Amino acid sequence: RKEVEQDPGPFNVPEGATVAFNCTYSNSASQSFFWYRQDCRKEPKLLMSVYSSGNEDGRFTAQLNRASQYISLLIRDSKLSDSATYLCVVRFTMDTGRRALTFGSGTRLQVQP
Amino acid sequence: ETGVTQSPTHLIKTRGQQVTLRCSSQSGHNTVSWYQQALGQGPQFIFQYYREEENGRGNFPPRFSGLQFPNYSSELNVNALELDDSALYLCASSLGGVPSYEQYFGPGTRLTVT
Numbered sequence: 001r002k003e004v005e006q007d008p009g010p011f012n013v014p015e016g017a018t019v020a021f022n023c024t025y026s027n028s029a030s031q032s033f034f035w036y037r038q039d040c041r042k043e044p045k046l047l048m049s050v051y052s053s054g055n056e057d058g059r060f061t062a063q064l065n066r067a068s069q070y071i072s073l074l075i076r077d078s079k080l081s082d083s084a085t086y087l088c089v090v091r092f093t094m095d096t097g098r099r100a101l102t103f104g105s106g107t108r109l110q111v112q113p
Numbered sequence: 114e115t116g117v118t119q120s121p122t123h124l125i126k127t128r129g130q131q132v133t134l135r136c137s138s139q140s141g142h143n144t145v146s147w148y149q150q151a152l153g154q155g156p157q158f159i160f161q162y163y164r165e166e167e168n169g170r171g172n173f174p175p176r177f178s179g180l181q182f183p184n185y186s187s188e189l190n191v192n193a194l195e196l197d198d199s200a201l202y203l204c205a206s207s208l209g210g211v212p213s214y215e216q217y218f219g220p221g222t223r224l225t226v227t
Contacts, residue, residue, distance in 0.1 A: 043203055046215060087155050
């Protein structure tokens with residue numbers, strides 16, 4: 001079982017639609033959670049952190065359920081520029097005490113005119 | 114832009130050869146992490162360097178090795194290349210010891226092994 005699992009998609013939605021991505025993680029000791037965005041053949045870029053209380057950044061809302069080990073991302077009023085792969089990311093502490101990131105395989109979103 | 118640079122951008126190697134990839138971290142960042150991203154997959158953690166020492170490793174064989182230099186730049190070396198090593202190799206820099214600990218990714222090196 002993968003440590004971070006996502007639906008690979010693709011999600012094909014019209015402009016203006018609301019779309020939701022889900023993610024589950026297996027390591028209950030995971031400490032911090034993020035959504036990254038990756039455009040085709042580019043590096044991943046931090047979209048937003050995910051907090052237990054839920055958090056919003058403009059059209060983007062992220063939720064975390066630690067009990068269910070479940071993370072979600074909601075995008076409202078989709079724009080053509082939202083087309084990308086969205087990576088669910090979990091930060092964990094290694095035996096050395098240092099921290100690293102575990103990525104899901106990503107969910108591809110294609111917003112259509 | 115993140116200020117993290119990687120070289121070369123693209124590279125083609127033959128199975129069995131060795132390759133060295135380079136990463137310059139963002140100014141002031143003392144930690145570099147390396148990731149391998151195969152086509153259609155998310156990045157997979159290879160290892161991390163902090164103050165010139167390896168400080169954690171993912172599930173990669175010893176033929177993947179690295180270095181960090183006093184200026185915090187880093188190299189990833191892969192020996193005895195295999196076809197499955199074809200991937201995008203990403204480095205990410207961060208400031209170790211800071212709670213926010215955001216990692217900033219470079220543009221990656223695309224390695225093709227034939």
